[in-house]
Amino acid sequence: MLLEVEDLHVEFRTRDGVARVLNGVGYHVSAGETVAVLGESGSGKSVTAQAIMGILDTPPAFVTRGSVRFRGEELLTASPERRRAIRAEGVAMIFQDALSALNPVFTVGFQIEEQLRLRRGMSRADARARAIELLDLVRIPAARQRVREYPHQFSGGMRQRAMIAMALALDPEVLIADEPTTALDVTVQAQIMDLLAEVQRERRMGLVLITHDLGVVAEVADRIVVMYAGRIVEQADAVSLFRAPGHPYTAALMRSLPRLDAKGAALETIRGLPPSLLRIPSGCPFHPRCPRAEDVCAARVPPDVPLGPGRSSACHFAEEVVGG
Amino acid sequence: MGRYVLRRLLQMVPVFVGTTFLIYVLVWAVPGDPFEGKCGERDCPASYITMMRERFNLDDPLLLQYWKYLVNLLQGDFGVTSSGVQVVDRIAATFPVTLRLALVALLVEAVIGITAGVVSGLRDRGFLDSLVLVSTLFLISIPVFVTGYAVQLVFGLQLGWIAPTVTTPTFGNLIVPGFVLASLSMAYVARLSRASIAENRRADYVRTALAKGLPTRRIVGVHLLRNSLIPVITFLGTDLGAFLGGAIVTEGIFNVPGVGGLVFRSILTKDGAMVTGVVTVLVLVYLLMTLLVDLLYAVLDPRIRYD
Numbered sequence: 001m002l003l004e005v006e007d008l009h010v011e012f013r014t015r016d017g018v019a020r021v022l023n024g025v026g027y028h029v030s031a032g033e034t035v036a037v038l039g040e041s042g043s044g045k046s047v048t049a050q051a052i053m054g055i056l057d058t059p060p061a062f063v064t065r066g067s068v069r070f071r072g073e074e075l076l077t078a079s080p081e082r083r084r085a086i087r088a089e090g091v092a093m094i095f096q097d098a099l100s101a102l103n104p105v106f107t108v109g110f111q112i113e114e115q116l117r118l119r120r121g122m123s124r125a126d127a128r129a130r131a132i133e134l135l136d137l138v139r140i141p142a143a144r145q146r147v148r149e150y151p152h153q154f155s156g157g158m159r160q161r162a163m164i165a166m167a168l169a170l171d172p173e174v175l176i177a178d179e180p181t182t183a184l185d186v187t188v189q190a191q192i193m194d195l196l197a198e199v200q201r202e203r204r205m206g207l208v209l210i211t212h213d214l215g216v217v218a219e220v221a222d223r224i225v226v227m228y229a230g231r232i233v234e235q236a237d238a239v240s241l242f243r244a245p246g247h248p249y250t251a252a253l254m255r256s257l258p259r260l261d262a263k264g265a266a267l268e269t270i271r272g273l274p275p276s277l278l279r280i281p282s283g284c285p286f287h288p289r290c291p292r293a294e295d296v297c298a299a300r301v302p303p304d305v306p307l308g309p310g311r312s313s314a315c316h317f318a319e320e321v322v323g324g
Numbered sequence: 325m326g327r328y329v330l331r332r333l334l335q336m337v338p339v340f341v342g343t344t345f346l347i348y349v350l351v352w353a354v355p356g357d358p359f360e361g362k363c364g365e366r367d368c369p370a371s372y373i374t375m376m377r378e379r380f381n382l383d384d385p386l387l388l389q390y391w392k393y394l395v396n397l398l399q400g401d402f403g404v405t406s407s408g409v410q411v412v413d414r415i416a417a418t419f420p421v422t423l424r425l426a427l428v429a430l431l432v433e434a435v436i437g438i439t440a441g442v443v444s445g446l447r448d449r450g451f452l453d454s455l456v457l458v459s460t461l462f463l464i465s466i467p468v469f470v471t472g473y474a475v476q477l478v479f480g481l482q483l484g485w486i487a488p489t490v491t492t493p494t495f496g497n498l499i500v501p502g503f504v505l506a507s508l509s510m511a512y513v514a515r516l517s518r519a520s521i522a523e524n525r526r527a528d529y530v531r532t533a534l535a536k537g538l539p540t541r542r543i544v545g546v547h548l549l550r551n552s553l554i555p556v557i558t559f560l561g562t563d564l565g566a567f568l569g570g571a572i573v574t575e576g577i578f579n580v581p582g583v584g585g586l587v588f589r590s591i592l593t594k595d596g597a598m599v600t601g602v603v604t605v606l607v608l609v610y611l612l613m614t615l616l617v618d619l620l621y622a623v624l625d626p627r628i629r630y631d
Contacts, residue, residue, distance in 0.1 A: 055534045057526065087537030095535075100528040104627055105550050114546075115536050150626045166536070 001072075002206045003052065003091065003174050004028040008066035010047055010230075012277075013059060019277040021047050021061070023230040029174055029206035034197070036209045036221035036238070038253070040274050044230040045210045049176045053093050054083045070174070088115060092172035096179040098159035102151035108135075108162045109147035115169050134165040138195060157188035161195065168199060174206040175199075181216065193220060214257050218242060223310070226250050229275050229285035236311040246305075246313035246322040248290045284315070292317065328630035329619070336611045341394070347603045348390050351596040352382070359406065376406065380597065393600070402601040405590075411601035414586060419605070421493040422582035425575070426567035428495060428502030429509075434560055437510040438553070441517025445552075446544065448522060456518065460511035472504045472577040489579035501578040505571045509563050516559055520552040527551070554624045558617050565613030569606045 010022040022044045029035050037045045050056045052068050054075065068075045070090050075083060095101035103111060112134060113127035122130065128147065135143035138161040151159055160180060167175060177196060181189035197220045200207040211217060217224055217238065224241050226234040226249065234247040245251040255268040272289040275281055281288050287297035296316050305318035315321055359368055359376045376382075380403075381389045396403060402411035444456035463471075479500065480488030490497045524530065525548055533543045570584025583602060590598035622628045 053535050055531055084537045084539065087535055089537065093535045095528060095532060097528065101532045103529040103533070103547050103551070105554075105625060106547075114538070114542075118538065118542065152627050163532075170537075 001028050002031055002070065003208075004067070004069040005048065005052060006067040006069075008048060008051060008068065009064045010044075010051055010056070010061055011064055012061050017278045020280060021230050021277055022051070022066075023280070024066070025227070025230065025232055026066075027225045027232065027235065029208055031173065031206055032200070032204040033222050034200060034207040034209060034220050035223045035225060036211060036217040037225045037227060038211060038214065038217055039227035040212060042229075042274050042277065043227040045212075045227055046178050047230075048227075049093060049178050049208065049210055052091060052176065053087060055087075055093075088167070088172060089119070089170045090172060091174040091176060092167040092170065093176040093178065094160075094163045094167045094180055097183050098156070098163045099151060099183075101163060102159065102166075104151060107148055107150055108154065108166075112147075112162075112166045112169050115166075119170060130169070131165075134169060135162065137168070137199070138162070138165045140165070156184050157191060160184060160188075160192050164192075164195065164199070168203075171203070172205065174208065176208040176210070178210045179212070180209075181213070182211075189216070196220070214253060226253070229280055230277065231285060231314065233286065233315070234313045236307070236313075240308070240311060244322050246307045246311065246318050247315045248292055248317075248321055249286050250313075251321065252289075252291070292321075325622075325630055329615070332615050332618070336615075339611060340607060343607045344394065344397070344600070344604050345390055347607075348393060348600050349386065351599050352380075352389065353386055379404075397604065402604075403597045405595050405598050407595075411598055414598065415583070415602060415605055418581060418583045418586045421580060422568060422570050422575075422584065424493060424495060425498050425502055425505065425571065425580060425582055426564060428498045429506035429567050429571075430560060430564050432499075432502050433506040433510045433513050433563065436506075437513025438517050438556060440514040441556070442521055442544075442549070442552075444514070445518040445521025446525065453518075456514055460514050463507050463511035466507075468504065468508060468571075469573045469577065471507050472501075472574055475500060475504055476577055490581075493580055493582075498580070501571075501574050501580055504577070505567065505574040513556060513559065517552065517556050520555055521548065524548055524552045550624075554621070557624060558621055561613060561617035561620060565610045565617075568609050568613065 004026075005028065006026045008022050008025040009020075012019040012021050025044065025048050027035060027037070037048070039045050047056070047061070050061075051063055052075070056063070063076060066076070070086055075086065078086075102108070109128060109131045112131040113122075113124070116122045116127040116130055117124065132143045132147050135147055140146055140158055140161050146154070146158075151162070154162060160183075164180075175196075180196065181192050184192060193216060196207065196209070199205070209216070209221065221238045223235065223237050225232055226241075226247065228249050234241070234245070234250045236246060241250065242254070245254055249270075252268075252270045256270060258267055270289055275285055275288070281298070283296075283298040283300055284290070284293070284302050287293040290297065294316075300316070302314045302316045302318075304312040304314050306312050307318060307322050312318075313322065359373050363369070363372065381392050384392070393403070400412075402415070404410055405414070440456045440460075444450075444453040447453055476488050479485045486500050487497065490501060529551075530543060530548055533547045538547075568583075570582055570587060571580075572584040572588045574580070575582045575584040576588065583606070587599060587602050589595075590602065622630055
């Protein structure tokens, strides 16, 4: 097991009160495995990733409970130096908006090379050569010239490729991709996903793919983690999840996907809005929006109901849901 | 880039002509004869007045006067004062002093202002942050002549740490006047850097740098600082232009023989040739400084292109 997250609790202490952003999140990633973390905005996908990397903005964010382990080593209590050593070498991360995530005043090459020079002690020339190799690897044409260009001179897709190259520079064992294709147009999205899948296969990396796009998930994920209001509501391997969702929220997400065979019919939506994290509903946080909620849903937090190997759903009626 | 510089230099021509014309008119076309009262208690002899009027072309129409002045100017001839001193000589004697004072002030302003701004911007609402905010507010609220006289009184007269007036304008002797001159801008630089750092430290690229496992010193010193200082450096550039215009108050308090004092005295004695000459030089300096700042901006921020 490369990366394990267990019972992670994070809260944001704001002026308006304490927002419970993560309420016991746990998932794990093995080498060569792609885990997709699925959920709406505000469900805690990115915060989990930032907690793993140790790059939460503290304050306002505080990890209050839980465990993050890389190769069995606890990270939350590790020294700042140790955590820094694991960043990018052990676990690397790429971000959603590559334009703002890259530093506008430095060349793309500089931003790849500085890690190599600082952390691998490479000379300027060696680092430059390696940066060109990396840009080649992520299929940026004319890498030798483009290494000298600034992020704003790249197109959206090329920028995301450059960011992937940057994340791969120190050969990480786990790559966390936080909505890597959200800011891109559809054709470029597919190219970037193919690229990620390819480097993941070749390097046998663990890949955590954060997304709200079910379509993306279906193609590349081995396992899927569905998050809602800072909790994991369902975990399953991709095949069984798509065959029969085990949580009403997952089922609703899948129904809200446009389908070719339902052409002309109105697209289903999930009624209501995700809850405010300052006032998470009692019991099951999804119950105000759930089509099959009963009294018990508002009263008790549902346990993780096991639904076969590696599969669980946090729903009082999990077995009925998965059975159709 | 080259085309841009050329265009900017060409744009300077009308600005230069306009400003010098304005100053020429303000100085020479005011009512009253400029040479009356130049001879102490007595009226000036008619022969003197006639001679001077001729020397300064005062009997020509105003536009022609200005034209003659401009033609001479372009040949490097700034003219002579009413007492017969070459204007160029006086400028050459005072400008290096002003330049020295300006550089000292710029250094003070940049080093202290940026340091204070960065330190306070990195931690919002701490003791240091409040200290910087309050002390800069204090500096901004006090006029320079108060700061100047207070510093002179306390450090120069009471404590005796410095000479109260500058006898020889070396860099060392100009440190205290430089501090006084820089005090106001230093406060602005501190506040500008603070705001810029505070805004940029939550930027996505800082988070990326963190995720790359870079040490904090490098994240702040390279990634954050480089972005945050773009507005600060352009502010410093414009400020240097203002400093080079001479500091009438500061120079006056510390008796620094710079351009500011020269202009001030020339205005009092209605020495038109000197005033127009000095102001012309200052206009040129300021125009060049502004161009330099704009070019610097493109160097600092690669997103700015001038083609």
